[in-house]
Amino acid sequence: xxxxxxxxxxxxxxxxxxxxxxxxxxxxxxxxxxxxxxxxxxxxxxxxxxxxxxxxxxxxxxxxxxxxxxxxxxxxxxxxxxxxxxxxxxxxxxxxxxxxxxxxxxxxxxxxxxxxxxxxxxxxxxxxxxxxxxxxxxxxxxxxxxxxxxxxxxxxxxxxxxxxxxxxxxxxxxxxxxxxxxxxxxxxxxxxxxxxxxxxxxxxxxxxxxxxxxxxxxxxxxxxxxxxxxxxxxxxxxxxxxxxxxxxxxxxxxxxxxxxxxxxxxxxxxxxxxxxxxxxxxxxxxxxxxxxxxxxxxxxxxxxxxxxxxxxxxxxxxxxxxxxxxxxxxxxxxxxxxxxxxxxxxxxxxxxxxxxxxxxxxxxxxxxxxxxxxxxxxxxxxxxxxxxxxxxxxxxx
Amino acid sequence: xxxxxxxxxxxxxxxxxxxxxxxxxxxxxxxxxxxxxxxxxxxxxxxxxxxxxxxxxxxxxxxxxxxxxxxxxxxxxxxxxxxxxxxxxxxxxxxxxxxxxxxxxxxxxxxxxxxxxxxxxxxxxxxxxxxxxxxxxxxxxxxxxxxxxxxxxxxxxxxxxxxxxxxxxxxxxxxxxxxxxxxxxxxxxxxxxxxxxxxxxxxxxxxxxxxxxxxxxxxxxxxxxxxxxxxxxxxxxxxxxxxxxxxxxxxxxxxxxxxxxxxxxxxxxxxxxxxxxxxxxxxxxxxxxxxxxxxxxxxxxxxxxxxxxxxxxxxxxxxxxxxxxxxxxxxxxxxxxxxxxxxxxxxxxxxxxxxxxxxxxxxxxxxxxxxxxxxxxxxxxxxxxxxxxxxxxxxxxxxxxxxxxxxxxxxxxxxxxxxxxxxxxxxxxxxxxxxxxxxxxxxxxxxxxxxxxxxx
Numbered sequence: 001x002x003x004x005x006x007x008x009x010x011x012x013x014x015x016x017x018x019x020x021x022x023x024x025x026x027x028x029x030x031x032x033x034x035x036x037x038x039x040x041x042x043x044x045x046x047x048x049x050x051x052x053x054x055x056x057x058x059x060x061x062x063x064x065x066x067x068x069x070x071x072x073x074x075x076x077x078x079x080x081x082x083x084x085x086x087x088x089x090x091x092x093x094x095x096x097x098x099x100x101x102x103x104x105x106x107x108x109x110x111x112x113x114x115x116x117x118x119x120x121x122x123x124x125x126x127x128x129x130x131x132x133x134x135x136x137x138x139x140x141x142x143x144x145x146x147x148x149x150x151x152x153x154x155x156x157x158x159x160x161x162x163x164x165x166x167x168x169x170x171x172x173x174x175x176x177x178x179x180x181x182x183x184x185x186x187x188x189x190x191x192x193x194x195x196x197x198x199x200x201x202x203x204x205x206x207x208x209x210x211x212x213x214x215x216x217x218x219x220x221x222x223x224x225x226x227x228x229x230x231x232x233x234x235x236x237x238x239x240x241x242x243x244x245x246x247x248x249x250x251x252x253x254x255x256x257x258x259x260x261x262x263x264x265x266x267x268x269x270x271x272x273x274x275x276x277x278x279x280x281x282x283x284x285x286x287x288x289x290x291x292x293x294x295x296x297x298x299x300x301x302x303x304x305x306x307x308x309x310x311x312x313x314x315x316x317x318x319x320x321x322x323x324x325x326x327x328x329x330x331x332x333x334x335x336x337x338x339x340x341x342x343x344x345x346x347x348x349x350x351x352x353x354x355x356x357x358x359x360x361x362x363x364x365x366x367x368x369x370x371x372x373x374x375x376x377x378x379x380x381x382x383x384x385x386x387x388x389x390x391x392x393x394x395x396x397x
Numbered sequence: 398x399x400x401x402x403x404x405x406x407x408x409x410x411x412x413x414x415x416x417x418x419x420x421x422x423x424x425x426x427x428x429x430x431x432x433x434x435x436x437x438x439x440x441x442x443x444x445x446x447x448x449x450x451x452x453x454x455x456x457x458x459x460x461x462x463x464x465x466x467x468x469x470x471x472x473x474x475x476x477x478x479x480x481x482x483x484x485x486x487x488x489x490x491x492x493x494x495x496x497x498x499x500x501x502x503x504x505x506x507x508x509x510x511x512x513x514x515x516x517x518x519x520x521x522x523x524x525x526x527x528x529x530x531x532x533x534x535x536x537x538x539x540x541x542x543x544x545x546x547x548x549x550x551x552x553x554x555x556x557x558x559x560x561x562x563x564x565x566x567x568x569x570x571x572x573x574x575x576x577x578x579x580x581x582x583x584x585x586x587x588x589x590x591x592x593x594x595x596x597x598x599x600x601x602x603x604x605x606x607x608x609x610x611x612x613x614x615x616x617x618x619x620x621x622x623x624x625x626x627x628x629x630x631x632x633x634x635x636x637x638x639x640x641x642x643x644x645x646x647x648x649x650x651x652x653x654x655x656x657x658x659x660x661x662x663x664x665x666x667x668x669x670x671x672x673x674x675x676x677x678x679x680x681x682x683x684x685x686x687x688x689x690x691x692x693x694x695x696x697x698x699x700x701x702x703x704x705x706x707x708x709x710x711x712x713x714x715x716x717x718x719x720x721x722x723x724x725x726x727x728x729x730x731x732x733x734x735x736x737x738x739x740x741x742x743x744x745x746x747x748x749x750x751x752x753x754x755x756x757x758x759x760x761x762x763x764x765x766x767x768x769x770x771x772x773x774x775x776x777x778x779x780x781x782x783x784x785x786x787x788x789x790x791x792x793x794x795x796x797x798x799x800x801x802x803x804x805x806x807x808x809x810x811x812x813x814x815x816x817x818x819x820x821x822x823x824x825x826x827x828x829x830x831x832x833x834x835x836x837x838x839x840x841x842x843x844x845x846x847x848x849x850x851x852x853x
Contacts, residue, residue, distance in 0.1 A: 107793070107818060108828030126819050133821035134792030 003052050005036060005073040007066050017041035018174040019060055024050075026058040028298055030075065037072060040174045045300050052077050063171070107133040115140055159242045175269045186329045190247075191368035196328040197380045199387050201342055201358045204228050207390055219284035224340075226262065227287040228387060231315055232259045234279050236382040237312055242371040243335035243364075244311050244377050252370055261310030261330060262290060264297045265319075271302050272330060274310040302306070314339065324361045333371045337383070338363035399506070401427045403722060404520055406512045406667070409437020411495050411699030411711030412535030418719035420503035427506040427529065434489075435496040435507070438537055439708040442557040444665050445492055447577075449485040450560060450584045451739050457481075458587035458741075466778055478565060485560070514668035517692040523667075531694050535715065536667060537543060538660035538700035545653060546572065546633035546656055552640045553633060553654045554583060565589050566652035570642055572630055573658040574601035576738050579613070579719040583740050586622050593623040593651070595630055602738065604705075606750045606799035608765075609787065611709045613744050613801055614779055620741075630677055637779060662701045679703060688718045696722075703841035709711050710734050733816040737806040742782045747813045748797030760790035762819055764822070766838045766843030768802045770853050773833040779803035784842040786812075786822055793821035793846065804835055822846035 007017060020038040024030050027192065030050045036054070039046045055076035060066050106113065108131045113117045115136070122139045124131040172180065180188060186192065208223050215223040237244040237258050246253040257280045262273040273293040278286060296302050312334075315327045318341040327338035345359040366376045386392050404826040405416045408430035416428040434441055460474045500507045508521035520527045525665040540555035542548055550558055559581050565588045571578045574596030586592040594601075594617075601624070602610040612635035614624055628645040635641075661682040669676065672692040677683055688696045696718050701710030711727070717727025738744040754761045768774035782801030789796055798812035815825050826843035830836045837852075844850050 105818075105824045105825035110827070127817070130818065132792070132794065132819050133823060134789075134794060137792065138688075330808045 002057075002074045002076050003054070004071045005048060005050070005075060007068050008041065008048060009047065009068050009074060016065055016174075017046065018065050019062045019072070020045065020173075022058060022062055024056050026056065028056050029057045032052065037370075039066070041304070045302075048072065050075060064145075065174075079376055091190075098177070104131060105133070108136050111136045111140075115208070132239075149332070179269055179312060181282065182331065183328050186331050189331060190329055190334075191367055192377070193368045193373075194327055194363050194365040195325070195373065195376045195380055196361060196363050197377075197384050199286065199360050199362055199384045200293045201345065201360055203227070203390055204387055205342075214282065219288070221284055221288045221291055224287060224290070226290050226314070226316065227283045228291075229337070229339060229383075230260055230262075230275070230278060230286050231283060231387040231393060232383045233312065233314060234260065235386060235396075236379045237335075238279065239382060240371070240379040241374045242375050243366055243372060245313075245334055246332040247334065248332070248369050255311045257311070259309045259311045261313035261333070262293065263313060263315035264302075266302075267299065269298060271307060272307065272310060272313060273302050273306040275298070276309060304307050312336070316340075318342065318360065324363065326363055327365045327366055329367060334367040335376075335379070336365050337380075399525070399527050401506070401527065401529040401721045403427070403531045403532045403719070404429065404512075404527055404847065405715075406430075406520070407437060407535035407699070407701075408432070408435040408496065408500075408507070409535060409537045409699065410439045410708035411715045412437065412533070413500065413538070413715075414712040415533050415535060415698060415715030415719050416505050417499055417503050418557065418716045420505050420724070422719060424719075424723060426503075427508060427527055428500060429508040429510060429520065429764045431509070431511045433509055434493040436489075436493045436833075440489060440492050440496065442560060444708055446485050446489050446560045447556075447584070448739060449488045449611070450481065451580060451741075452483065453481045453585035453739055454584045458780035463778070463837065468682055468807070473805070476565070478563065478588070479662040482561065491495075509667055511806055513666055514671045514695075515671045517695050521738065522677070527537065529694075532588045533688075533698040533715070533718055534664075534667065534690070534695065534701055535699050535711065536663050536701050537679055537711075537807075538706055539665075540656070540664040541661050543572070543630070543656055543658055544642075545630055546642075546654060548656065548777040549635065552652075553637050553656060556655065556657055559585075559655045559657075562653065568653075569589065569593070569612060569847050570595060570649075570651040570654045572654065572656045573661065574624065574626070575657060576602065576615075576736075578657040579617070579738055579740050580623050580656070581618070581657060582617070583590075583620075584615075586620060590653075592621075593625065593649070596624050597627070597629050597644075599627040601626070602744065605738075605744065605746050606738070606785065606797075607752070607778065609744050609799050609801050609843050612782060613738070613740055613742070616742065616801075617740065619808065634853055661705060677703075685719055688714060690818060705734055705736060706730070707734065707736060730817060733813050735809045735813045737809065739806065742779060742802045743805035744799075744801050745809035746797065746799045747809055748795070748816045749787060750797055750799065753786060754796050756788070759795060759796065762788050763786075764842050764847050764850075766842040766845060766850065768835065768838055769836060770841075771833075771838045773835050774803065774836070776833065777803065784808070784838045786825075786842040786846060787837075788846045793823055795820055795822050795843075797823060798839070798842075800839075802835065803837070808836055808839060811836060 017039040020040040022037050024036050031053050032050055034050045036050055038050045052075055054075040057074045060072045089198060115141055117136060119131055119231045122131055125135055126132040142247040240255050244255050244258055257277050260275045260278040263270055263272050267338055275289050309335060313330050315336060316339040317325050318339050323341050325338055327336045329336055340361045342358050342360045342367040344356050346354050347357045349355045364376055364380045402424040403419045403426045405412045405428045407611060408428050410456045412428060413435060416426045418545045420426045432441060457476055460471050464471055508522050514520045517523050518528050546553050548555055556577050569585050569590045571582045573596045574594050578594060580596050598647045600607060600610050601614050613617060618624055631643045632643040633640050639652055640648050640654045664676060672695060674682060674690045674692050680692055682697040682701050684690055684697050684702050688698050690697050698714035698718055700706045713729045717729050720727030735745060735747040751761050751763050765783050769780040774780040785799040787797040795815050800808055821842045826840060830840040841850050841852055
């Protein structure tokens with residue numbers, strides 16, 4: 001019997017993904033629970049496992065875009081044992097399967113495959129709108145004589161000339177495409193503005209120096225900077241709830257909780273796992289979660305669930321050495337804090353003396369539709385106050 | 398006075414199909430024909446009886462001349478022409494009765510008599526008056542007579558009588574090298590008549606591909622038919638139960654003369670003058686693209702409007718008109734109407750010839766694959782002929798196909814479908830064809846457009 005391997009549902013709002021890599025070969029004998037394929041969605045990488053033992057027949061190839069429920073491969077459990085070795089190692093057909101190939105005439109099928117055209121983007125002039133060979137010949141990107149068949153959306157034109165020497169063309173990964181989309185959307189759909197401040201981290205550094213070993217012994221986790229920033233932001237968000245709220249049409253949705261997104265860089269791009277109900281967590285629990293996410297991110301195993309539901313984000317460009325930057329909102333969130341590199345800089349101390357201090361510039365980008373300068377600046381000042389004098393966490397929180 | 402939604406005048410393939418389609422669409426339909434047996438020229442005195450005799454005569458000819466090659470020795474092969482003609486009649490009767498059954502089944506009122514217009518919505522048949530909001534003229538065509546050899550229906554005959562010769566004429570002259578001429582010549586030649594075809598044009602089958610025409614001419618000559626091209630018949634005199642024909646530089650006596658120089662629209666006694674519907678110089682009723690005549694609610698289809706005089710063309714027009722009357726969007730694609738000549742081997746075509754395409758300013762590619770390189774044709778012992786495909790040079794769209802070969806009539810259907818769907822030659826070439834079949838020659842010819850012929 002043949003068992004279909006389908007694209008699993010990986011969470012709300014995820015409708016398609018890209019096949020990143022087949023871990024098993026076409027025709028290979030697979031066992032139950034073997035990881036067959038890695039799918040990359042815009043939110044996470046998903047592994048699909050074999051539900052039964054048998055011979056794998058790959059239908060969709062690496063690099064292809066697939067939708068939820070689409071059949072990726074089949075496992076034939078009848079011939080599991082009987083297949084000769086030669087058959088097992090036979091290479092898959094060199095011809096790439098074309099989506100909806102069955103609807104195309106044979107010549108059209110060949111041309112769209114060879115020229116890597118998307119048949120759904122070509123206007124058919126045949127019976128009932130069918131694509132004729134001449135339609136797809138005319139749709140070749142090279143001779144730009146004929147006008148585009150449809151008025152194109154205001155995007156850069158898709159068929160660009162082939163890259164010249166010294167250039168490479170690499171398709172964007174699903175994750176990168178999604179990031180790009182969301183960043184542009186954030187710019188277009190919000191009234192984004194950034195306010196800056198600087199924080200003297202002398203007290204925090206001193207605190208870490210003093211307590212990191214005790215902290216480690218007691219909680220089995222590092223005492224880092226990020227935990228303090230999370231605490232400070234959580235406190236400030238409760239005082240300035242607009243920065244923890246969403247604009248939804250003509251309403252503002254306030255949150256009585258804080259789900260803190262922490263931007264983490266991975267080899268495949270930026271991901272933002274979320275610490276849920278951070279307002280209920282103590283510093284050590286926050287640090288433990290951050291460490292857990294960092295480990296997961298390194299292995300590329302951040303799940304869709306891990307990344308959902310954020311109400312505010314902290315992004316740390318400082319790890320790469322950035323002194324100052326303007327972070328971009330992660331819609332529908334209304335605020336994002338950008339942390340930067342800690343630099344020893346001369347400052348004017350309370351007694352008008354010039355002293356060296358470990359300084360960090362911080363940036364808050366916010367949606368001006370929902371928060372005014374008063375709230376945004378107030379928020380950032382509050383974060384500064386708390387971090388420059390951690391005693392206030394105890395006294396004021 | 399009876400009243401209908403649609404009256405169809407003529408129960409030939411155009412008329413009866415139109416009537417059935419209209420009835421299927423819920424209309425109250427009447428169909429009038431002057432013949433008692435339905436089916437028009439096609440069923441009674443055209444396509445069907447000729448195909449019955451073509452098949453019978455082909456078998457007789459094979460038994461005499463073809464079986465030996467297969468290792469079958471026939472000691473004595475006798476022709477029973479009376480039986481052959483009776484069989485033909487039975488085939489015709491079976492089919493005409495079939496039409497009568499279909500008319501009944503679809504609740505169509507069938508009226509026998511000669512219809513004549515009183516008004517655009519009123520028809521007289523004998524002493525009956527019938528009215529309908531929509532009247533479809535499907536009166537077909539009749540053989541054209543020529544002045545120098547008028548029909549006497551004994552010696553100088555039209556195709557109808559040539560299907561009913563009770564003895565095989567020792568000699569037969571066929572005036573006209575068109576479809577009917579070649580088919581009739583084939584029948585009687587196979588049955589033993591010395592047949593001479595006299596054609597005024599420099600070629601046979603003037604509407605078809607010149608290559609096909611030349612090929613079938615050569616094959617028929619080999620089969621024993623004498624063909625005179627570019628030769629005018631100038632005189633015909635009946636003398637001593639024979640007809641003395643003068644044509645070109647020749648003068649020769651024939652036992653029978655078949656005049657098959659064409660057919661013309663038949664509108665006699667229809668009373669078109671009563672409804673102000675004129676005929677053009679060829680006697681055809683002129684219609685617009687929806688088959689509407691000059692008179693409101695009066696339509697015309699089939700041979701009576703000219704164009705290709707083919708039963709299937711009339712049928713499609715009948716369907717389209719019925720659908721238009723019922724408020725649907727009937728349409729006929731004249732670019733994809735196949736045509737067949739039932740000689741042996743057969744000649745069949747769809748779409749444009751290379752010459753026609755070039756006359757339209759198109760750049761064409763042409764590819765030809767002979768049946769002599771086709772396994773099935775060789776196995777069957779009928780390897781004469783070829784498949785020729787014409788495609789537009791840049792788009793590769795299949796513009797036409799021209800076949801000479803056994804079963805060309807069946808092979809052309811694939812290419813008509815391809816033409817209808819505006820397929821490219823490559824589409825046909827990339828379609829899997831069963832092996833071994835004659836249709837593989839079609840695939841190979843299509844492959845040849847891209848220079849990819851495999852078996853040659």
